[in-house]
Amino acid sequence: GQQVMQIPQYQHVQEGEDFTTYCNSSTTLSNIQWYKQRPGGHPVFLIQLVKSGEVKKQKRLTFQFGEAKKNSSLHITATQTTDVGTYFCAEGGSEKLVFGKGTKLTVNP
Amino acid sequence: EPEVTQTPSHQVTQMGQEVILRCVPISNHLYFYWYRQILGQKVEFLVSFYNNEISEKSEIFDDQFSVERPDGSNFTLKIRSTKLEDSAMYFCASRPDRSITGELFFGEGSRLTVL
Numbered sequence: 001g002q003q004v005m006q007i008p009q010y011q012h013v014q015e016g017e018d019f020t021t022y023c024n025s026s027t028t029l030s031n032i033q034w035y036k037q038r039p040g041g042h043p044v045f046l047i048q049l050v051k052s053g054e055v056k057k058q059k060r061l062t063f064q065f066g067e068a069k070k071n072s073s074l075h076i077t078a079t080q081t082t083d084v085g086t087y088f089c090a091e092g093g094s095e096k097l098v099f100g101k102g103t104k105l106t107v108n109p
Numbered sequence: 110e111p112e113v114t115q116t117p118s119h120q121v122t123q124m125g126q127e128v129i130l131r132c133v134p135i136s137n138h139l140y141f142y143w144y145r146q147i148l149g150q151k152v153e154f155l156v157s158f159y160n161n162e163i164s165e166k167s168e169i170f171d172d173q174f175s176v177e178r179p180d181g182s183n184f185t186l187k188i189r190s191t192k193l194e195d196s197a198m199y200f201c202a203s204r205p206d207r208s209i210t211g212e213l214f215f216g217e218g219s220r221l222t223v224l
Contacts (some may be wrong), residue, residue, distance in 0.1 A: 045212035
């Protein structure tokens with residue numbers, strides 16, 4: 001089945017630093033979704049990218065979908081302690097979502 | 110705001126016992142899922158359910174697992190004879206339709222601990 005590889009597995013930053021997580025696939029993705037899971041919480045939808053080269057922004061979060069639709073990234077500018085959690089990409093080319101392993105972000109105040 | 114609700118929030122059971130996890134999806138949603146997450150690991154697909162039947166299932170979803178929609182609102186996951194490795198957080202999710210685009214709405218999860 002479709003596999004999405006996500007790096008890094010862990011990222012620790014100082015508050016105010018930027019953060020980026022990457023999602024890669026060996027095959028073309030029909031769409032990519034990003035979710036955030038707070039510690040002890042459940043996955044919460046952030047965004048969906050469908051078009052090649054698409055860029056979407058949500059306040060300090062910037063999401064990109066590669067031109068070849070084989071990779072995606074989530075960039076957070078000037079992290080805050082409220083950004084802590086695990087960020088998952090998920091490939092949605094079929095009726096189910098296939099999640100990457102996630103990047104766990106910790107922020108030092 | 111409508112949400113997916115799950116019960117129980119935490120269940121402790123002995124190995125070999127049957128467990129039923131319950132979910133109430135968002136009322137106008139048509140597509141239902143169970144995912145599981147072993148502590149610290151990724152969210153793994155178990156099964157999807159549409160129009161009162163399983164639409165797709167993963168290799169994890171073996172004969173020990175079953176799903177049911179006994180009435181118009183509840184969606185249940187049954188594990189017939191639990192094993193230690195079934196210990197995980199089980200998330201129910203729903204989606205308005207079968208489209209391959211569109212977010213999944215997750216419940217808060219049921220933590221299963223098998224002793």
